[in-house]
Amino acid sequence: MNCRVMCEWLLGDRKPSPEDLDKGIDTNSPLFQAILENPVVQLGLTNPKTLLAFEDMLENPLNSTQWMNDPETGPVMLQISRIFQTLNRT
Template identity: 95%
Template sequence: MEMGFDEKEVIDALRVNNNQQNAACEWLLGDRRPSPEELDKGIDPESPLFQAILDNPVVQLGLTNPKTLLAFEDMLENPLNSTQWMNDPETGPVMLQISRIFQTLNRA
């Protein structure tokens, strides 16, 4: 707010960037992607990405493990913990599959 942005803009920037102040400042000064609205909307259930993730057998099996949900929640709140979950023998294969699917579809 000291830079002249209003409180709503600052709150949106911090929310989009997981409360990381430097990233929030860059977001405010840049193209503001993703927008708070895009963040709230999530992945379109009709999108090829969503379908590919849900159709993957490794992901399907992993989603039955409560630890996988814990991993997703922790990674959203603490992105720096993602390495821990990627290296975990229970959650790592699921996270790796989702990452591969995402990267493959983004290259297409």
């Protein structure tokens, strides 16, 4: 999944189109690099519950609040949101 699409969806409750999902991740984008270099995100991505949260939010956008409030997955979602907002201001 394209990281930009995932972040836009997380922040705006948008579902990515099948075309966007097929594009893949732009590993050269500053957003992708900033997200993967963040220690909170790195640690969170090793937790299977975080991956479950991403899958669930894609299928059931109304569940995003549940995952944002979860003590294990919330910090990762919040950090990705902050990175996305910071890079979109520039």
